[in-house]
Structures are given as C-alpha cells and as structure tokens.
Amino acid sequence: MTAQPVDPASRRPWSPDPLRQRLANHTIEDVLTLPDDAPRVELRDGVIIVVPSPSFGHQKISHRLWRWFEDHAPREFEPSGATGVVVGLNQTLEPDVLLLRAETLRYGNHYAPAEDVVLVVEVVSPGTRRRDRLEKPADYAAAGIRHYWRIEQDPVHVHAYELVGDRYELVADSAEELVLAKPFEVRLRVRDLAP
Structure with a gap:
C-alpha cells in the first residue's frame, strides 16, 4: 500500500x-x-x-442557563445553544442561548422565522462587548424578537429587556435573582450561572 x-x-x-x-x-x-x-x-x-470561540467561563454560563431553561421553561418553549437565527435574506445571528417555540422551523443549525424565537441571550466577553451591547440588540429588535437578555461576567449580572415598539427597554437586572413575568414566570438565582 x-x-x-x-x-x-x-x-x-x-x-x-x-x-x-x-x-x-x-x-x-x-x-x-x-x-x-x-x-x-x-x-x-x-x-x-x-464568531470567536467562547472562553471557559462564557461556556459555563451559557450551558448553565440552557440547563436552567430546560428544567424551568414551559413545555411550549425549547432552549437551544450555539445555533443561528435567520433574521433576513443577508443576515443571521448566533446568540449564545435562545428560547424558541417548540414548533419553530429548523434549517441545519439555524432557526426561522425570527418571530418564533422568544428570547435571545448574549454572554458578553471582552472581544464581543460592542456587538453584544449595541449592535446585536438593534438587530434582534428589528427582527421582532420580543425578549433579549445580556449577561455580563465578573461578576455575573443579568440585564433583561423587552421589545417595546421597535426598541428594547430594560425590565429587570440583577446580580442576585432575576424575577420576571415574561416570557414566562422567571425566578433565576444569578449566582447559579456563575462559573
């Protein structure tokens, strides 16, 4: 041979x-x-x-949040991680964690339509600060995604936003416990996400 x-x-x-x-x-x-x-x-x-590779801490936060959604979200919602969302003919986004309607269409590693995505979550890293804090929220809002969470690291702090008109408004933020009524009743101990 x-x-x-x-x-x-x-x-x-x-x-x-x-x-x-x-x-x-x-x-x-x-x-x-x-x-x-x-x-x-x-x-x-x-x-x-x-998309840059996530750090160990970033991955731990994302995984723990995915697990929390798996354990606490109503059955009509399905969590997903490291998958894309189709937001236009020439635009896709890759949130760290997302929560979508269980019947949402899947195309390979992407979901569509964006309106079926209930919540997107970005875990902010040094290399993604500007994009996660400014650019992506505007893109998610333009796509009609109702809820956006931004998780800061060191210390872990969750900022929850809801779409009002065409912009996100802060509805809650905490480094202790995140309490929300939408997209479902949430009581999330933030320290449980920390790496």
Missing part, C-alpha cells in the same frame, strides 16, 4: 470568499450550505463574520 499525496488546498480550513466579502453579497443560502468543518459564523449585511 502506498501513501497518496495530499493536495495542500484540501487541507486548508474553510474561510469566506474574499471577493464576495468585498462585494458583501453572501446570502443566507451560503451560510446554510457551509461545510461541516466551517467555524460558527454570522452573516451581517452580506458579509460573513467568524
């Missing part, structure tokens, strides 16, 4: 097409047909953005 030469081009990791990036003409179809070994990405106005 002889070893076959390996084509160096076949060993390169996936990356977005530079010309299409400059033209900003990637579509949702491009994201939905990415190869299995592609990194997590978001599509913003036709440009593919690679």
Whole structure:
C-alpha cells in the first residue's frame, strides 16, 4: 500500500470568499450550505463574520442557563445553544442561548422565522462587548424578537429587556435573582450561572 499525496488546498480550513466579502453579497443560502468543518459564523449585511470561540467561563454560563431553561421553561418553549437565527435574506445571528417555540422551523443549525424565537441571550466577553451591547440588540429588535437578555461576567449580572415598539427597554437586572413575568414566570438565582 502506498501513501497518496495530499493536495495542500484540501487541507486548508474553510474561510469566506474574499471577493464576495468585498462585494458583501453572501446570502443566507451560503451560510446554510457551509461545510461541516466551517467555524460558527454570522452573516451581517452580506458579509460573513467568524464568531470567536467562547472562553471557559462564557461556556459555563451559557450551558448553565440552557440547563436552567430546560428544567424551568414551559413545555411550549425549547432552549437551544450555539445555533443561528435567520433574521433576513443577508443576515443571521448566533446568540449564545435562545428560547424558541417548540414548533419553530429548523434549517441545519439555524432557526426561522425570527418571530418564533422568544428570547435571545448574549454572554458578553471582552472581544464581543460592542456587538453584544449595541449592535446585536438593534438587530434582534428589528427582527421582532420580543425578549433579549445580556449577561455580563465578573461578576455575573443579568440585564433583561423587552421589545417595546421597535426598541428594547430594560425590565429587570440583577446580580442576585432575576424575577420576571415574561416570557414566562422567571425566578433565576444569578449566582447559579456563575462559573
């Protein structure tokens, strides 16, 4: 048996097409047909953005919140993590945790329509501060997602927002216990999320 030469081009990791990036003409179809070994990405106005890998603490907070939703959310809701939301023909987002209606359509690792997503959660990391605090809330609001939570680390603090008109308004925030009536009755001890 002889070893076959390996084509160096076949060993390169996936990356977005530079010309299409400059033209900003990637579509949702491009994201939905990415190869299995592609990194997590978001599509913003036709440009593919690679999502940074989360830190250990970020992952622990996300996982613990997902587990809390799994244990406490009503049956008509389904938690998900590290999956995308289709918010337009040339826009997808990758919240850290989301809560959606159980019957929401799934396309690979993405959910649509965005209106069926009940809640999106972003865990803020040093490299995602601006995006998680400013850009993503505006995109989620424009897509009609009713609830947005932002979780800050060190110390863990949850900020809960509800869509009023076309903007999110802060409805609760706590580093101790988050108490909400929507999207379902929530009594979440914030310290249980801490890594």
